[in-house]
Amino acid sequence: MSESSSTRTPTGDPGGRSSSVTTPPEVPISEQAAPPADKQPPAAEKPKKVRPGDRIFQNLTTGAGIFVVGLIGLIGLFLLIQAIPALQANKANFLTNHGWSTSDPANMSFGILDLLEVTVATSVVALIIAMPVSLGIALFLTQYAPPRLARPFAYVIDLLAAVPSIIFGLWGILVFAPAIEPFAQWVNETFSWFPILAPGNVAPSVRGTIFTAGIVLAVMILPIITSLSREVFERTPTPHIEGALALGATRWEVIRTTVLPFGKAGYVGASMLGLGRALGETIALAVILLIPQGKNFDWSLFDGGATFASKIAANYSEFNNEVSAGAYIAAGLVLFVLTFVVNFAARSIIGDKKGD
């Protein structure tokens, strides 16, 4: 990495005679370069000539760009169209109601408040755990680990991203939840006076809770955040690092004064992408979370519940009329908007940070 960035500046000379050439590169080409480059002058005389390869490639890339934007727009439109009949038939407030009852299309009352709260709660727990851990891993891999260890290590972490989420879900509920149960129980009992650690609405069970789900989710988003942060930290300009070292900085001071400021925007962006995955995670949460009957989410980590995506996944096999299905699609629409907002926020954070 460092070789390419450090050699980028003097690339103007072609190979051998590096010592003699000190002239600025642009001016002499048009005047003196008759013998070496035959095809350069005609290109300069007819500057507007566009080769078919260029045009085709440009059209293809433009097309791809338009296609994606169009696709997103159409998805939004589809969700909206499918959701409207259900929303009209809804007898409760869609945004502020906790319950979800859609089996009888003639008498539906559903609201997304619980889904929204559980979705946000699990994702935030996951992010709080995953962000510092990923930061540590990324810094270790780029700054501390010996290079021959860093590569295989990075591969192993990337491998985490290749594990299907159903495997994470089953592991979470069958292996991890029983293993962490004593600890969860202890935390729950010892700190029950603290609101977010109060006994949950699925008590006495502490397995199928947001606590468990959040940790599993953290493991799932770890590779994304780590991988992207590592890429960014790796690109810290060597002169900055060398400069800091030359000024007598320790390893930690180098990281604090050069790597972190340089990579902050990328790290935040990576975390937001991780958050995007956490918000949309489906089957792992459907498998892990218990769903309390007749109780609402109450802002405890030991609550259960359903997220947007897990709710849809749990019930899609029994969509037998369009109006009921529309209720779930309306929930999907909210998730769509939520993800959009998160990504938008992430972009603007990155954009702001890039300025300074």
Next chain:
Amino acid sequence: MKIMRPLSAVGIVASAALVLAACGTDPAASNSSGSSSAAAPAATETADVQCGGKSPLSAEGSSAQKNAIDIFTLEYGKKCSGQKVNYNPSGSGAGVKQFNANQIDFGGSDSPIKDADAAAAKARCASDAWNIPLVVGPIAVAYKLSGVDKLVLTPSVTAKIFSGAITKWNDPAIKAVKGNESLNLPDKAIQVVSRADESGTTDNFQKYLGAAAKADWTKGAGKKFNGGVGNGAQGSNGVATAVKASDGGITYVEGAFAKDGLTPALIDSGSGGVELTSANVAKSLDAAKFLKDGSNDLALDLNGIYASNTPGAYPLLLTTYEIVCSKYANPDVAKAVKAFLTVAATAGQEPLSAKGYVPIPQSLQTKVLAAVKAIS
């Protein structure tokens, strides 16, 4: 750079080995093996199978009978080589809809078609559409409670537990059930676990409570659990896992999942506790009546089964139906449907017990075969 290459390859291999090793000890992997329940009453009758006709047949519907249809298809292929059935487990509602829209050759459903659906099916077939019960599965009221291995529940007590009226295991109402007197029931909360997803199992369980314990179950039926107590978990495996996780849990679940730590309760419908066995379920079916007596439409009167107190009969079961036309416009389709259903009702039944279903008893099998024969 060059030194790193072989090492990174080692890294890949090492991590792959890690993942593979983890797979080897995955407890979920051993979960799918079927329970070999007590010897089922063998449906012995054989019938001539006239192979041929359309292949592959297309069918769609209930996901509850997906495993059964797979077995039937396998047996069908053995009997009639080269003949196939494509079954899409998209849910009962979708199955009925597609059948009525003339998109598939037969449908699969958790409940018999009736009313508007039946009328639409009649229009599609230009003849009556019949419900043929081929797959029967018991539902267990399964619990985990250390020190209690033979619990008897009456429908009324069950209804009270699943609606939150009984909340402790040492409730006098549980102790009072005949057969429980000697049990040492602890002072523990009952943790009800239900299906979080919409499910035919929930529907049948609630119908059962409504029929067998009218006074104590006022929450109605439907695919969504209405009890308003306890927690929901995802799918049959999910509820089984959730109950296993905590001492004092109880749920309703397909019979095949009530094992490895879960104990199915005995059900006392008034004539003493009855164990969940294939023989006892078959006894219930033997006594079953049909909604349309004397017709080839074999929709079972499940409410009758649920409310009956036949001694030694286990009443809590669900059936799925194949929905067929009595007359197909295309004789090719009729021929293949007949061949498939004949195989399903004969050779296909016995392997079902390995998957937790119950083979249909001979009395019902005779009727099914007669109905299948009448398809044209």
